[in-house]
Amino acid sequence: METTIACLTPPGKAAIATLAVRGPLAWEITRQLFVPRKGTLPEAPPAGRYWFGKLGTDQADDVILAVKPTWLELHCHGGVEVVRMIEELYVERGAVGVSWRQFWGDPIVEMLTRAPTVRTAPSCSIRSTPGMRLDPRSAWTRCAALKN
Secondary structure, rough: OOOOOOOOOOOOOOOOEEEEEEEEOOOHHHHHHEEEOOOOOOOOOOOEEEEEEEEEEEOOEEEEEEEOOEEEEEEEOHHHHHHHHHHHHHHHHEEEEHHEEEEEHHHHHHHHOOOOOOOOOHHHHOOOOOOOOOOOOHHHHHHHHHHO
């Protein structure tokens, strides 16, 4: 498994951007680049924890680092250059930059992003009523049928 980094928010000028990092080097690279405002980062990432600090080398940005169950999230300033700087820092240390679609790797999400109309996306979603058992395969079947 490779270590990947992806920007989860749309490109452009925004107040905040969210990047996600996962893989075997994710925590090691983050510990090299991130300095918490208080204390130090632990040896292993505890899910559910978050820190405020600086991420970067020569130029550092204020970042909130959040540990999710299987990935890390970096919440930084949303400018294109800041996002590019962070992605490049991770790539220089062995991560691979991927799109948010590749990061999630979910075929239903992929289908929804290519839905040709506003009407198609809701028909692909998994709907439920109280007491109804959800079957994700049926949602996938509906999406696949709409694609063809």
